Amino acid sequence: MLCARSRGKDAYYLPGGKREHGESDLHTLSREIAEELGVRILPETARPAGIFEAPADGRADGVTVRMTCYTADYTGTLAAAGEIAEIAWLGHADRDRVSAVVRIIFDRLRAHLSVPK
Numbered sequence: 001m002l003c004a005r006s007r008g009k010d011a012y013y014l015p016g017g018k019r020e021h022g023e024s025d026l027h028t029l030s031r032e033i034a035e036e037l038g039v040r041i042l043p044e045t046a047r048p049a050g051i052f053e054a055p056a057d058g059r060a061d062g063v064t065v066r067m068t069c070y071t072a073d074y075t076g077t078l079a080a081a082g083e084i085a086e087i088a089w090l091g092h093a094d095r096d097r098v099s100a101v102v103r104i105i106f107d108r109l110r111a112h113l114s115v116p117k
Contacts, residue, residue, distance in 0.1 A: 007085040039076035046072040054101035
């Protein structure tokens with residue numbers, strides 16, 4: 001999964017960000033991905049991938065983050081932009097490098113993609 005690391009942070013997270021007043025999920029996704037990765041989301045390909053909650057990294061105990069996730073195709077060349085220091089393709093083996101909420105997403109994907117024996 002494509003993950004991003006902000007300047008001054010150690011943990012990777014999923015690219016995206018906070019919704020501004022009046023924005024839809026799709027508008028927020030498109031704006032944030034353009035700002036952080038320099039590519040354009042193809043809106044017709046966007047599909048919901050789930051809603052995930054976990055303790056917020058670097059915040060006081062009891063503060064949680066709730067992420068509404070999507071998958072989508074894009075056009076352009078991926079590059080770290082704005083507040084992003086680095087992007088990387090990470091998987092379940094990289095759980096120790098990602099935020100708490102991304103660990104939950106990795107675990108769910110692994111469970112969903114695992115073939116029963």
